[in-house]
Amino acid sequence: MRIGILGLGRIGAFHAETLSRLDAVESLVVTDPFADAAKAAAEKFGAEFATVVDSPEALLAAGVDGIVVAAATDAHPALILAGVEAGVPVFCEKPVARTMSEGVDVLKAVRGSGVPIQIGYNRRFDAGFAAARAAVRAGELGALHTVRSTTLDPAPPPAAYVAASGGIFRDCSVHDFDIIRWVTGREVTEVYAVGGNRGADYIKEAGDADTTGAILTLDDGTIAVVSNSRHNARGYDVRMELHGFTDSIAVGLDDKLPLRSVEPGVTFPGGTPHDFFMDRFTDAYRAELSAFTEVVAGTRPSPCTVEDALEAGWIAEACTLSLHEHRPVTIAEVRQA
Numbered sequence: 001m002r003i004g005i006l007g008l009g010r011i012g013a014f015h016a017e018t019l020s021r022l023d024a025v026e027s028l029v030v031t032d033p034f035a036d037a038a039k040a041a042a043e044k045f046g047a048e049f050a051t052v053v054d055s056p057e058a059l060l061a062a063g064v065d066g067i068v069v070a071a072a073t074d075a076h077p078a079l080i081l082a083g084v085e086a087g088v089p090v091f092c093e094k095p096v097a098r099t100m101s102e103g104v105d106v107l108k109a110v111r112g113s114g115v116p117i118q119i120g121y122n123r124r125f126d127a128g129f130a131a132a133r134a135a136v137r138a139g140e141l142g143a144l145h146t147v148r149s150t151t152l153d154p155a156p157p158p159a160a161y162v163a164a165s166g167g168i169f170r171d172c173s174v175h176d177f178d179i180i181r182w183v184t185g186r187e188v189t190e191v192y193a194v195g196g197n198r199g200a201d202y203i204k205e206a207g208d209a210d211t212t213g214a215i216l217t218l219d220d221g222t223i224a225v226v227s228n229s230r231h232n233a234r235g236y237d238v239r240m241e242l243h244g245f246t247d248s249i250a251v252g253l254d255d256k257l258p259l260r261s262v263e264p265g266v267t268f269p270g271g272t273p274h275d276f277f278m279d280r281f282t283d284a285y286r287a288e289l290s291a292f293t294e295v296v297a298g299t300r301p302s303p304c305t306v307e308d309a310l311e312a313g314w315i316a317e318a319c320t321l322s323l324h325e326h327r328p329v330t331i332a333e334v335r336q337a
Contacts, residue, residue, distance in 0.1 A: 001296055004029040004064035004088075006056055006079055008037040011093060012070030014278055016041055018286050019068070020049065024293040029053060029062045032071075060086045066296035067091070068289075073098050073164075077106050084115045091292045093120040094174065096309050098166065100317055104336050107306050116295050118302045119309040123179045123238075125287035128251035132242060133183045141244025144184060147224040148241040149176040152232035152258075154275060156210060159202040167208045168228055169193070169319040176226045177216075178304075178312035179240065186218040187311070192328045193319040199231045214319050234258040235273030236280050256280075 003025055005016050012032070019025045028050045032038045038052045053059050056079060059067070069079045069092035077097045083090035096103040096119060110117060123129050135141060151172055156162065165171040181187065195209025203210045210231060216224040235258030240251040258273035274280040294300040318329040 001025060001065040001293060002027050002029065002063060003293075003296075004031075004059040004062065004067040005041075006031055006059060006067060006069050007071030007075075008032040008034075008041050009070065012068075013037070013041065014285070015068055015070055015289065016045070016050075018289050020045055021286075022290060022293060024290070024297070027051070029059050029064055031055060031059045056082055060088065064088060066292065068292070069093060077102050080106055080117060081109055084110050084113050084117070087115055089115060089292075089296045090117045091120065091289070091295075092117065094178075094309055095119075095170070095313060096306055100310065100313050100334075100336060103306070103310050103313060107310060110306060116302045117306050118292050118295055119304045119306060120288065121175065121178045121182075121304050121309070121312070122281050122284045122288050123175055124182050124304060125291065126251075126281060126284040129179055129183060129240065132240060132249055132251050133185075135247075135249055136183060136242065137185065140247055141242055141249065142246030144220075144222045144242060144244045146241075146243040147180055147184060147218075147222060148227070148239075148243075149180055149224065150227045150237060150239045150252075151176055152227070152229045152237040154232055154234075154236050154258075156200045156203060156230035159200075159206070162203055162208060163206045165208075167316075167320050168195070168210070168212055168230070169214070169316040169323070170313070172230075173212065173214065173226055173228045173319065174312050174316045175238075176228070177315040178308070180216065180218075180224050180226070181308075181311060183240065183242070184218060184222065184224075186220055186222060188216045188224070188315050188318075188331055189219050190217040190328055190330045191215065191315065191318045191322050193322040195323050203230060209323065212319075212323065214322075216315065232258065234260065235275050236277060237274070238277075238280055 042052045066089040193214040195212040197204040199210040211229040214226040255269045255271035257269040317334040322329040
């Protein structure tokens with residue numbers, strides 16, 4: 001099949017590399033507002049495999065079977081809608097849109113179109129998280145009482161990214177929110193969030209926090225604790241713990257875990273710590289894009305719909321409001337029709 005890629009920045013170039021190694025993908029059509037980025041992709045993969053065009057319109061007219069949207073967030077809604085209007089299956093990196101209001105507009109516009117849309121929440125394709133979901137669904141843990149989800153970045157993103165990201169809950173914690181819903185099969189009803197700033201000054205100046213904690217109440221009474229930080233010098237730390245009345249399990253408890261034990265005689269973990277999300281989730285990204293080729297082929301439904309993505313977004317909205325107003329916030333309070 002022929003896949004189009006819109007946007008060849010860091011994640012777009014990474015997706016292009018991943019797609020080039022999938023047996024189902026025969027060729028790429030690529031475009032980026034910065035011509036040098038598109039040219040670099042063409043040179044890397046060769047003109048026989050990657051064709052460069054100068055606009056999204058030209059890309060959609062080039063006979064693509066599916067498109068991967070890896071452009072800037074502000075461009076997501078228009079590119080999703082362009083793909084749907086052309087009848088071409090769409091993979092779009094999260095979020096659906098810069099604001100939830102725009103995301104709701106996208107949902108209304110594509111609902112009933114029959115064109116599949118997959119939103120990029122890669123943790124759903126990680127082997128550990130998939131095993132955790134299977135264990136929960138099989139009842140191996142009994143009823144859950146506590147979930148802990150952690151995302152700690154090794155260093156903060158650039159100031160320009162922070163200023164436009166919408167805040168740590170919307171651009172980072174949202175991965176934890178999505179995976180909590182996916183693994184547990186439950187919905188969040190209420191949140192309480194706190195945050196602090198003891199690191200880069202530009203994060204505080206942008207009105208954001210660099211380290212946050214959130215307590216989520218799920219609809220069956222389970223408590224989920226989410227921890228996030230822009231500063232984790234030892235490496236990129238993504239984990240989940242699930243505690244039930246029968247058993248407890250963990251995701252991310254491997255030899256590359258970026259923690260150092262001070263217990264006498266303990267040498268675990270002894271591997272080189274994960275240093276970035278592309279290192280931690282290389283296999284998950286491959287599985288995610290492999291799934292998209294199946295969506296394009298019509299052999300499976302979208303594994304992460306626009307509706308799914310918006311549910312995680314509402315949790316982020318509630319946490320952002322809770323942080324600023326220092327109070328519990330229900331999802332019903334922030335949700336738009």
